[in-house]
Amino acid sequence: MTGIAVIGAGLAGSSAAWRLAQAGHDVVVLEQDTPAHRRGSSHGSARIFRYAYAERLYVDLVREAARGWAELEAAGSTRLLTRTGALDHGAGHDPEGFARVLAAAGVEHALLGPAEASARWPLRFETPVLWHPGAGVLDAEAAVVAMLDEARAHGAALEQGWRVTGVRRRGRGYRVHAGDGRWVDAEQVVVAAGGWLPDLLGDLDLPEAFVTALPALEVRQEQAYHFPYAEGPGAAWPTFIHRTEDMVVYGLPGGRDAGWSGQKVAEYNGGRRIRSAAAQDGLVSGDNRRRVVAYVERHLPGLVPEPYAETTCLFTNTPTEDFVIDRAEGITVLSACSGHGAKFAPLLGQLTLALVEGRDTVPGPFRPGRLRSSRSRPWPAGAGSAAQHLPGHGVAE
Structure with a gap:
């Protein structure tokens, strides 16, 4: 046994x-x-690693997880976590609240005004922006x-x-x-x-x-798209989460999955609900593609608003x-x-x-x-x- x-x-x-x-x-x-x-x-090669949460419990758990990632990297002599920093912004988001939690936890961060943030990154900002440099991208596979x-x-x-x-x-x-x-x-x-x-x-x-x-448990078949960097391969982008009036969008460097030349962008919980993973069909919704492309045109001037790759994946939500x-x-x-x-x-x-x-x-x-x-x-x-x-x-x- x-x-x-x-x-x-x-x-x-x-x-x-x-x-x-x-x-x-x-x-x-x-x-x-x-x-x-x-x-x-x-x-795939791209998942977000970040500290910004509304609750101290999760921030502390991320810090514990970071020690585990370092242990795993050392054991295998391989890099699994690439630090890129992360941005949080949007009228429906709460960068100021996240900043208070990060401050209490002793996590390095900064609150930036829209103009200052726009001068640093090729994104459009209309609200204060939370920046924390310790965030990054994980190679999940x-x-x-x-x-x-x-x-x-x-x-x-x-x-x-x-x-x-x-x-x-x-x-x-x-x-x-x-x-x-x-x-x-x-x-x-x-x-x-x-x-x-x-x-x-x-x-x-x-x-x-x-x-x-x-x-x-709610299973969703999500969709994600890779958009080329306007500056060409090798552009240095952070991860981001942006809550607009009608959607939450996240983005991160696509890494190996994107041929190192594009940003992965997706609408959070924008996919269709399915009974379980067994019911997935791998088909990207045309409506969702149009929504995300329109978002890129409006908010991400540093990307070419034409996805060169797309895929589906699974979220299992509580x-x-x-x-x-x-x-x-x-x-x-x-x-x-x-x-x-x-x-x-x-x-x-x-x-x-x-x-x-x-x-x-x-x-x-x-x-x-x-x-x-x-x-x-x-x-x-x-x-x-x-x-x-x-x-x-x-x-x-």
């Missing part, structure tokens, strides 16, 4: 495997396709490879082409079933299935009360944009979602390890099962709302 079976080899599952194996646990990773495959949420390399170096096994169809209690552990009839027995199970979680949730042999306590890192009996559900989980990847495995080993150190808002059993509402006062979080986004390719 295996010690721990981890379902899914994206950023969350790979992190869990790394940290569990590093701590001496017997681990097998079960991946339906290949690690960081293109139908999931962890492929390379991070998955690095974390799995570390997991295997500590004894973990990886099974590919292993589509999980259910988990059933068996004796003191669990039997994990595959669609082709194979099975694995494990003492504990970690479920990091991303956009496939809604389909799998009812087949995990979890207590009904626990499943009822989980927040509703109503509050908080993660789900919770446990019932021997099953841990790890759903780092809502478009801002990538930056926390090294930390997600540490939080999973804590749950597996019985340490109660996972932040309360991430444990809806425990909160529902101890209070009448699933989220504590002050946990915030999706509109307040406006997180790092940037899961789209």
Whole structure:
């Protein structure tokens, strides 16, 4: 019998495997396709890493995650995080509020006026702008490879082409079933299935009360576009998040995915809702493309408003944009979602390890099962709302 079976080899599952194996646990990773495959949420070279949040909890977690990224880079002698700095602005945004939180946390930042910011970057600004230089871009796919390399170096096994169809209690552990009839027995199970979680949730042999306590999961097929830099390849751009009156847009250097010559730009939660990842069709919406191109024409004079590449990806959202890192009996559900989980990847495995080993150190808002059993509402006062979080986004390719 295996010690721990981890379902899914994206950023969350790979992190869990790394940290569990590093701590001496017997681990097998079960991946339906290949690690960081293109139908999931962890492929490609460009995700946003940033500190600006409306809540101190997340700022502190980013700082912990940054230490994990440094550890992972040192272990593999490879660069996963490129510092570019980040900009936050817009009438519906709250750069001043973010600045107060960053100041309290001791994170370097500056509040700039629209004219000063426009003189520094080829974007149009109409409100104060928050700048924090410690932000950057993560190579998600390379991070998955690095974390799995570390997991295997500590004894973990990886099974590919292993589509999980259910988990059933068996004796003191669990039997994990595959669609082709194979099975694995494990003492504990970690479920990091991303956009496939809604389909799998009812087949995990979890207590009904626990499943009822989980927040509703909304899967979206998002779209992202790469626009050429007007100055040509090699232009130095920061990441940005801009909330206009009717949309939230994020952008970041596209890196390897964009041939190092363009900015990745997308509308946050601008994609269509789908039942689960299994329902994605990979088709870009013409209406969304027109909206984003019009945005680029209006707000990003430093880009050529003609996308040279486009793609779809998955967001798996909770109503509050908080993660789900919770446990019932021997099953841990790890759903780092809502478009801002990538930056926390090294930390997600540490939080999973804590749950597996019985340490109660996972932040309360991430444990809806425990909160529902101890209070009448699933989220504590002050946990915030999706509109307040406006997180790092940037899961789209």
